[in-house]
Amino acid sequence: MKVERRCKILEKTVLADGAVSMTLEVGDMVRTSFKNPGQFVHVKCGEGLLLRRPISVCTCGEGDPSDLVRIVFEARGEGTAWLAARPAGHPVDVLGLLGNGFPMKKDGRYLLVGGGIGVPPMLGCAQFAGVKPTAILGFRSKEKVMLLDEFADVCEKVLPATDDGSFGYHGFVDALVRQELAENKEYDAVLACGPKPMLRNVAKAAEEFGVPCLVSMEERMGCGVGACLVCACDMADGSRKHVCKDGPVFDAKEVDWNA
């Protein structure tokens, strides 16, 4: 992990209702700190805000002279609104790559599940996978749907769903997870990122089929590196781990879903 104080915004696009994609020049950050897909960066958002904002890496790659990290985020509050308003060419201060991500094997067969703003990091997983994965992608409505073409390029199959039925399957992703796991017994693991209720339901579906499930958790964060201990995640054994350093990806069986 390292601090790159002046990461140039190489490219900025609006993907869907409120979702912004930014590609950042991050020096040698990927070369020096990439572990797995699903890590995150901690971005300084303006001068008046004391806390950085943790944002999942969508995709990243080594480059010459600079490595590239692509992030996709929603402008939800003051900090992310500041970031979303930064034009291409401007610099941002980035701390990364942080966390452990999804420990993927090159020959693993994966079912990727993303919900809402949890969809983008699954694209990095899809690109990393040696065997083309299946992706189940949930959105609130048609206006929020994003990245489908890019998933289609690297996936065997892409199954979109919307909560209101305005696009793709009408309903939540865990129903599609059950359907897919019932039809296809080859999966080594389910990898999921999204809101906690979604993760809980996906974890339950995976458990029903006896398939390992890894989930990427979210929590309000301070330092991002494991020193301040604010981003606590309740574990099934009664302990509390930390999303930034121990996670953000956990084995679904370790997590206390009732907390």
Place this chain on the structure above:
Amino acid sequence: MPNQVDMTVNLAGMVMKNPVCVASGTYGFGREYGQFYDLSEIGGICAKGLTLHRREGNPAPRIAETPMGILNSVGLQNPGVDAFIEHELPYLRQFDVKVIANISGNTPEEYGIMCEKLAEAGVDMIEVNISCPNVKAGGLAYGTRPELAAEVTREAKAHAGPVPVMVKLSPNVTDITDIAKAVADAGADALSLINTLRGMRIDVNTNRPVLKMNTGGLSGPAVLPVAVRMVWEVAQAVNLPILGMGGVSKGEDAAQLMLAGATAVAVGTAMFADPFAPIAVRDGLADIAQRKGLTAVAQLTGAVQPW
């Protein structure tokens, strides 16, 4: 031109190569920030607060951002004093940096037991936390009642052997000098202040407090003027060296605390935005001392000229 200012300071017999420490609870046991730079760059590390037994702390969310500040409600999550001595102290000892263990107890006896263990293990100083706002038992209660603060101080001193005892004071009191005097009379070697100020933030969309514990401790630049004022008051009331902290994020902030009477300073919340903040504070402080024509940074301590 290289900086010629002597940066060493002596905090109750503990000589640090520069006056910049990191505040307890913001730096873990140093391992994380040790990946960014050599920990020997800083003067002292106030390690994450320890209790006699392991604690898992409070449920999340434990942090909320506020205007120029943050609220936290971690609740002293830590592996316990024995695990610190076995696993963390050897790591910290690799560096040329003073190690200050921070302890919290549920009873005065627990403070004594921890002091004995830490003195035997060999830390450079023990910071006695009588002011954590985030735990129900002990914690803040010891820090707001002079007779209890004195009792805890006596117990710590009785068991710390040759290791200096620094008592960390709460700002959540009517008159901080009452506690400072009681602790000084009970034998404390140094004082650190301020701990966080109790605060609250409410999400107006959900009508819920942002913190799961409802309230928490405020830190960051917002509290700096409170820290400066309290250090100034305490420095006049008692004859003990002071480790000043509260909202320090640049050299000028550190200089203010020293002018008010602090011998050394600690950086905390600023690290969350910039892991290198303690080094920037140290360098900024050296620049200020040099600009003022001082030969030693220690000359700043107490040099305020009040109207």
